[in-house]
Amino acid sequence: MGNLLQGVNLYLIGMMGVGKTTVGRLLAKQLGYGYVDTDDVIAQAAGKSINQIFADEGEAAFRKLETDVLSQVCAFTKLTIATGGGIVLQRENWGYLHHGLIVWLDASVELIYRRLAEDTTRPLLQDVDPKGKLRSLLEQRQSLYAQADIRIAIAQEETPEQIATRVMEAIPSVLKKPVSHS
Ligand SMILES: Nc1ncnc2c1ncn2[C@@H]1O[C@H](COP(=O)(O)OP(=O)(O)OP(=O)(O)O)[C@@H](O)[C@H]1O
């Protein structure tokens, strides 16, 4: 499968908790690609957790770091990149994302909420009404996520492996076909 994308990067976008990190690792293996998680790169570079960056410097500063990381990552090839859930918010990020193939992992608020109910590592969910927060974030972002090249709608009981398989199966349908001159 190494040459399926011919070196073109694969970007995973979607709401927090939808599985970009989990599925991204599997896809990198299957494609014979390197793996990058923009949240991890930001946390490593800053020397602190995403929660701490939000607390110390605020969301706007985090978004600048996110754009910096994305702009550097997109200079490389043969990468599967799990992005942060809010990467779609900055218009300039789309210029970088469109260097590669963009896959939207789309799941319901109910599914995401169940997964993240006990999670304390997503600063935007540290809210009195985390489910309502997820709903409003999805409403605000849905039309942005929809700009992806591929949408994978995730049902309740799918394993990360099944989702990765569906992404692999969807890729050929969006690759540009060579122009025929006959
Ligand atoms: N298909 C799946 N089935 C069950 N649990 C899953 C699945 N995919 C991911 N998870 C679990 O859901 C949680 C969130 O997954 P993950 O960290 O991959 O999401 P993410 O999209 O990268 O979120 P973020 O945008 O916050 O980085 C993790 O605990 C992960 O183990």
Ligand SMILES: O=C(O)C1=C[C@@H](O)[C@@H](O)[C@H](O)C1
């Ligand atoms: O959806 C979001 O805005 C976020 C998702 C995470 O991946 C992190 O990038 C951070 O928690 C913000």
Ligand SMILES: [Mg+2]
């Ligand atoms: Mg992640």
